[in-house]
Amino acid sequence: MTWLEEGWRHVWLPYAQMQTAPLPMPVARTQGARIILEDGRELIDGIASWWTACHGYNHPHISEAVAKQLEAMPHVMFGGLAHEPAYRLSTRLAALMPGDLNRVFFTDSGSVAVEVAIKIAVQSRLNQGVRGRTKILAFSGGYHGDTIGTMAICDPEEGMHSLFTGLLPENPVVPLPKDAASVASFEAFLEREHKNLAAIIVEPLVQGAGGMVFHGPEVLQRLRAAADHYGLTLIFDEIFTGFGRTGTMFAFEQARVVPDIVTLSKALTGGTSPLAATIATDRLFETFLSDSPMTALMHGPTYMAHALGCAAANAALDLFETEPRLTQAAAISAQLARELEPCRSLPGVKDVRVMGAIGVVQMHNIKDPPGLRQKLLKEGVWIRPFRDIVYLTPALTITPEELSRLTGAMQTVLAKE
């Protein structure tokens, strides 16, 4: 395969030590919950391409919508011109959101959606003549993206804060207020520091890329109360949890808490196209209205509200209405709980946990992650352990038989770890 060998001298892979990184496996096509390799092997996909492909790959409804949009117009700039896919999508996203979360700002990646959320929170204060409230309170174990601004609100290790000292803006990162001790230190921190803060940001219910760590709805209620008390903007980063992954359409529904800003991406287009959205309340939006151009939101990506992406997202939203996605998520959840439970008694296993369509087996440690990946591959599954966890975030359309292949492979391989 000449494209692979030639290109290998030129591509730069994510988070990879390129000196030792193995050649990735060439993919010929995808279908449903399967990845078909160039050599003909078919893998059951346990990750759904970083949980984007929630409707399975190549869903005909999304493919048709994108093909139709491509024929009419791949994209036009969002400044001064309007196109139906984006306007329709913003209306639909606002309708899905509770309260007065009514204003949608489109971008092209999750990280940038979070950057925009930060800008909204900070500039909103500035527009109201409040200076000095520029810090964002984030939590240990959190992950919000790879750009400079978002690295600065990731877990210090994940965000490589020490490596990039001097480059990153400095933001406080504290433990999530989960138990008596962390609640007390959280409250003391806010009492001391709230005057420097614009916002609190959290991944609701599940800290995804930080190791699939769960917390209860009461944590989100605590954050809402604290944000209200100190006049802070509460940002829920639903880029991982949104669109049924935790069992409800959005994770915050389980806590009955309404944030001030929500960020969405990943499964927004069902894995078809890079698109993200930052959704803010009317109240925040109104702080940008004035007679001066200086209070306008200062952001505007070139490919903002990409028309093909918006067409894909509208089609993906249709599927939540026409196909029983949340019922499927509940069935996946029950099956994951049942079929991963036996892993708990394996010697190397520290914890087994399931929420919605997320199944996690946490190990005491994974000695040889690449070796473990190879063993899983031999079982015909695409599962990528990271840190100390082996996890499943499959397409919500995966069949029970396919899901059993994934959990079976995990059991077989982890039994020998």
Ligand SMILES: *Cc1c(COP(=O)(O)O)cnc(C)c1O
């Ligand atoms: C993936 C992710 C991001 C970053 O999204 P990108 O599209 O990779 O920039 C931000 N927040 C959360 C919770 C994520 O899971």
